[in-house]
Amino acid sequence: MTDFIDIAALDDIPRQGARVVKTPLGCIAIFRTADDQVFALEDRCPHKGGPLSEGIVHGSQVTCPLHGWVFDMATGLAQGADEGAVRSFAARTEGGRVLLDAAFMARRSAA
Amino acid sequence: MAEKLVIIGAGMASGRMLEHLLEAAPGQFDVTLFNGEPRGNYNRLMLSPVLSGEKTYEQIVTHDDAWYAANGVTCRFGEAVVRIDRDRKVVVSKGGETAYDKLVIATGSAPFIIPVAGKELPGVVTYRDLEDTNAMIAAARPGASAVVIGGGLLGLEAAAGMAARGASVTVIHLMGHLMERQLDPAAGYLLQKDLERRGITVHCKGATKAILGTDRAEAVLLEDGTVYPADLVCMAVGIRPETRLANDAHLEVGRGVVVDDQMMTSDPSIFALGECVEHDRQLFGLVAPLYDQAKVLARALIGEAAAFRPVQTATKLKVTGVDLFSAGDFAEGPGREDIVFRDPGRGIYKRLILEGDRLLGAVMYGDTADGSYFFDLIKQGKDVSDLRETLIFGPAFAGGSKADPLAAVAALPPEAEICGCNGVCKGKIVQAIEGGATSLDAIRATTKASASCGTCTGLVEQVLQLTLGADFVLPTVQTLCKCTDHTHEDVRRLIKSMGLKSIPAVMQELGWKTVGGCASCRPALNYYLLADWPLDYQDDRQSRFVNERNHANIQKDGSYTVVPRMWGGLTTPDELRAIADAAEKYAVPMVKVTGGQRIDLVGVRKEDLPAIWSDLNAAGMVSGHAYSKGLRTVKTCIGSQFCRFGTQDSTGLGVKLEKLLWGSWTPAKVKLGVSGCPRNCAEATCKDIGVICVDSGYQISVAGAAGLEVKETELLMTVATEEEAMEVIAAFTQLYRENARYLHRIYKWVAKVGLDWCKDQMADPDTRRALYDRFMISQSVYQKDPWAEHAATPAEWAPIADLTLRAAE
Numbered sequence: 001m002t003d004f005i006d007i008a009a010l011d012d013i014p015r016q017g018a019r020v021v022k023t024p025l026g027c028i029a030i031f032r033t034a035d036d037q038v039f040a041l042e043d044r045c046p047h048k049g050g051p052l053s054e055g056i057v058h059g060s061q062v063t064c065p066l067h068g069w070v071f072d073m074a075t076g077l078a079q080g081a082d083e084g085a086v087r088s089f090a091a092r093t094e095g096g097r098v099l100l101d102a103a104f105m106a107r108r109s110a111a
Numbered sequence: 112m113a114e115k116l117v118i119i120g121a122g123m124a125s126g127r128m129l130e131h132l133l134e135a136a137p138g139q140f141d142v143t144l145f146n147g148e149p150r151g152n153y154n155r156l157m158l159s160p161v162l163s164g165e166k167t168y169e170q171i172v173t174h175d176d177a178w179y180a181a182n183g184v185t186c187r188f189g190e191a192v193v194r195i196d197r198d199r200k201v202v203v204s205k206g207g208e209t210a211y212d213k214l215v216i217a218t219g220s221a222p223f224i225i226p227v228a229g230k231e232l233p234g235v236v237t238y239r240d241l242e243d244t245n246a247m248i249a250a251a252r253p254g255a256s257a258v259v260i261g262g263g264l265l266g267l268e269a270a271a272g273m274a275a276r277g278a279s280v281t282v283i284h285l286m287g288h289l290m291e292r293q294l295d296p297a298a299g300y301l302l303q304k305d306l307e308r309r310g311i312t313v314h315c316k317g318a319t320k321a322i323l324g325t326d327r328a329e330a331v332l333l334e335d336g337t338v339y340p341a342d343l344v345c346m347a348v349g350i351r352p353e354t355r356l357a358n359d360a361h362l363e364v365g366r367g368v369v370v371d372d373q374m375m376t377s378d379p380s381i382f383a384l385g386e387c388v389e390h391d392r393q394l395f396g397l398v399a400p401l402y403d404q405a406k407v408l409a410r411a412l413i414g415e416a417a418a419f420r421p422v423q424t425a426t427k428l429k430v431t432g433v434d435l436f437s438a439g440d441f442a443e444g445p446g447r448e449d450i451v452f453r454d455p456g457r458g459i460y461k462r463l464i465l466e467g468d469r470l471l472g473a474v475m476y477g478d479t480a481d482g483s484y485f486f487d488l489i490k491q492g493k494d495v496s497d498l499r500e501t502l503i504f505g506p507a508f509a510g511g512s513k514a515d516p517l518a519a520v521a522a523l524p525p526e527a528e529i530c531g532c533n534g535v536c537k538g539k540i541v542q543a544i545e546g547g548a549t550s551l552d553a554i555r556a557t558t559k560a561s562a563s564c565g566t567c568t569g570l571v572e573q574v575l576q577l578t579l580g581a582d583f584v585l586p587t588v589q590t591l592c593k594c595t596d597h598t599h600e601d602v603r604r605l606i607k608s609m610g611l612k613s614i615p616a617v618m619q620e621l622g623w624k625t626v627g628g629c630a631s632c633r634p635a636l637n638y639y640l641l642a643d644w645p646l647d648y649q650d651d652r653q654s655r656f657v658n659e660r661n662h663a664n665i666q667k668d669g670s671y672t673v674v675p676r677m678w679g680g681l682t683t684p685d686e687l688r689a690i691a692d693a694a695e696k697y698a699v700p701m702v703k704v705t706g707g708q709r710i711d712l713v714g715v716r717k718e719d720l721p722a723i724w725s726d727l728n729a730a731g732m733v734s735g736h737a738y739s740k741g742l743r744t745v746k747t748c749i750g751s752q753f754c755r756f757g758t759q760d761s762t763g764l765g766v767k768l769e770k771l772l773w774g775s776w777t778p779a780k781v782k783l784g785v786s787g788c789p790r791n792c793a794e795a796t797c798k799d800i801g802v803i804c805v806d807s808g809y810q811i812s813v814a815g816a817a818g819l820e821v822k823e824t825e826l827l828m829t830v831a832t833e834e835e836a837m838e839v840i841a842a843f844t845q846l847y848r849e850n851a852r853y854l855h856r857i858y859k860w861v862a863k864v865g866l867d868w869c870k871d872q873m874a875d876p877d878t879r880r881a882l883y884d885r886f887m888i889s890q891s892v893y894q895k896d897p898w899a900e901h902a903a904t905p906a907e908w909a910p911i912a913d914l915t916l917r918a919a920e
Contacts, residue, residue: 007911007912008912012911014652014653015653016654017653019910019911020911021911022912022913022914023915024914024915027910030911034500035497048667049668050669051669054660054661054669055630055657056633056634056653056654056656058629058630059625059626059627061629063629063630065656065665066665066667068630070630
């Protein structure tokens with residue numbers, strides 16, 4: 001089940017940057033690429049917990065600010081020699097607004 | 112018994128059709144081939160190289176007598192068919208009647224003759240067949256003059272061909288610019304310039320009024336009164352399908368002979384193909400669709416299923432040295448958009464025409480290397496919305512095939528400066544190489560290029576490689592990052608010599624292999640651009656590491672440190688009170704005195720940063736840039752004001768230096784120390800730049816380190832006054848800013864370029880002053896307190912949304 005909720009205006013997120021959404025499960029980083037795609041990842045690098053929202057966004061990848069792990073924002077998978085993944089969430093834009101699939105919260109409250 | 116197949120016209124389309132037919136069903140047909148021209152099929156597209164002398168007629172013949180004989184084709188060349196009798200199924204020519212079971216009309220097209228006085232004079236030709244070509248070759252002797260009417264594809268090829276043979280050629284074109292169906296005015300202008308460089312006169316907006324002459328053409332008169340002398344006049348204003356035979360036979364004819372998908376006319380025994388047909392209200396002038404028609408017709412004749420579907424076509428102007436490519440549809444229309452790239456300096460023009468997500472057409476001038484890539488996208492009707500932003504830069508930028516790493520250097524004009532130290536341009540280096548200097552050392556010895564600081568070594572090597580080709584083996588180099596084949600030094604130099612002023616421009620011009628770079632190259636490029644173009648470049652915050660983007664050092668738990676500037680390590684009770692208040696108000700978990708003589712508030716939450724900065728700003732403090740690749744601190748000792756050993760006011764000089772240098776961005780962090788006497792209490796001799804005060808003045812030493820490596824500074828120079836000390840230090844900082852590789856501390860950079868070179872720069876008063884002035888220009892932009900700037904927008908530092916409340920609902 002999907003449960004897309006309105007988070008913010010796309011323009012509130014800088015291009016090649018990110019903003020953070022607070023959730024009961026911790027922070028989620030919402031990224032905006034140079035070509036206005038949006039991605040949502042858990043804001044916690046699986047390596048040492050670095051805030052991915054503060055990383056440099058290049059193409060559809062982000063580099064963790066603490067130790068340089070690189071993640072594909074579409075899949076959450078670590079790139080190159082590093083192994084690991086960060087949880088990813090569905091996000092999209094509609095009429096200049098950013099929508100996040102909050103089904104993960106519903107599942108938790110149902111459990 | 113073989114069916115009787117009669118073909119009228121031995122052109123490229125019918126020739127190709129015969130090949131298919133004879134291969135698929137040899138012997139099924141008894142073929143008779145009529146042709147008005149007294150010869151068989153040749154590659155008409157290649158008439159232009161014949162005209163210009165690059166090819167001979169023999170080289171462009173596709174089917175010779177032997178081929179026709181071997182395939183049993185009865186040839187009736189030089190014998191025009193004058194009538195088709197559909198009822199009796201015969202064609203009539205001067206040799207009598209020839210019966211057919213199936214008939215193919217391939218009469219092609221006829222050149223359009225503009226109806227002006229003198230159009231029948233000898234010396235007026237069109238550009239259609241070998242006779243026309245030979246007439247032009249005969250006329251285009253050196254010293255002769257020729258006029259071409261029509262500045263389209265064919266007319267320009269005729270003009271260039273005759274000019275190549277030495278004739279003085281004028282092109283008269285009715286429209287405002289050449290090739291107006293393929294090019295817009297700017298590209299037409301580039302083309303005109305190219306042609307004019309070949310000695311061709313171009314007269315646009317020229318309407319022909321009459322061709323003058325008594326026994327033969329002598330001149331062309333335009334409506335505006337201009338007269339161009341002409342021993343030969345070539346009319347190349349367009350073509351129209353040759354439909355007279357079909358018309359007379361009462362076949363369905365529109366603009367051309369109407370055919371269906373199987374190339375069948377309104378008579379089921381009669382087919383047509385080539386430039387004479389009209390299919391789905393469309394005419395065809397280019398060879399690719401004609402070949403498709405040939406394939407379809409061959410199959411239709413032997414009863415196989417096939418249907419003609421016109422595809423997009425591409426054209427190239429066959430004029431040696433003019434690089435022009437066009438493909439697809441260029442017509443303007445609602446919902447169509449253009450992407451245009453122009454580089455007038457290099458004579459490059461590219462235009463893409465899009466409709467929705469699809470690429471419809473492409474026009475390129477000067478650089479047509481990506482033509483087939485665009486043509487593919489057009490033919491496939493591929494969704495290009497993902498590529499759109501960088502589409503015009505072709506596959507190299509789209510992450511497709513690898514770009515040539517030498518392309519950027521190859522594109523530099525001869526006057527582009529390669530070696531900044533010695534002012535050596537590319538042309539001079541090429542000259543030296545051609546004169547026998549075929550190694551780096553030899554070039555250093557003859558031109559001095561790369562003989563000083565050495566940062567242009569990579570570029571000199573690339574010029575060597577370009578000039579010598581395979582004879583020069585490039586030493587392996589460390590590239591800036593995996594996104595590029597260039598080194599840091601090459602990128603820096605090319606940013607300057609090519610005038611690149613944005614990150615996308617650098618990535619495009621230097622052939623970056625990734626989209627958007629990576630976390631290594633983006634901060635480096637951002638630094639190089641802001642250092643080289645302080646007044647033009649807009650700092651890109653998203654290309655900075657987190658600490659510089661947030662103006663605070665991130666800690667392992669995601670909290671930050673806040674360090675206010677204490678000029679020269681001096682503070683006041685008021686400042687200390689404000690710091691103490693802030694530490695309490697924001698529950699700062701650790702307050703620490705740093706090695707740079709100031710106070711560090713450690714563990715501040717990101718959303719509190721704007722408020723704590725605002726509080727410290729209110730007490731008169733600004734950011735200490737404790738996070739930056741820039742000026743950090745100027746450490747001082749007590750100096751002559753209080754110390755019994757002090758020789759100069761070291762504290763005062765430290766404060767002045769910090770006020771001069773703060774806010775500047777540098778390749779890596781810069782720390783200074785000023786000691787009031789050689790006892791060196793400020794530990795100035797292990798700083799990036801250190802000053803030791805002595806009775807006679809100030810000893811300025813540089814390139815110390817006390818981090819991963821420990822290294823004592825080396826003396827740069829000794830000066831007598833504070834003013835001189837400040838100018839030397841700012842100038843040296845600028846020298847470092849302009850020349851070092853990103854992330855190299857001063858000691859690493861000096862080790863590369865040599866202290867002697869740095870000393871030479873500082874010793875020359877003009878060079879030093881110019882460096883100082885450039886530093887101050889940069890400071891006029893970048894010396895500003897980031898705290899004040901960002902404290903004004905606290906919302907940007909907080910979470911953008913809070914779903915914890917929603918979950919609780």
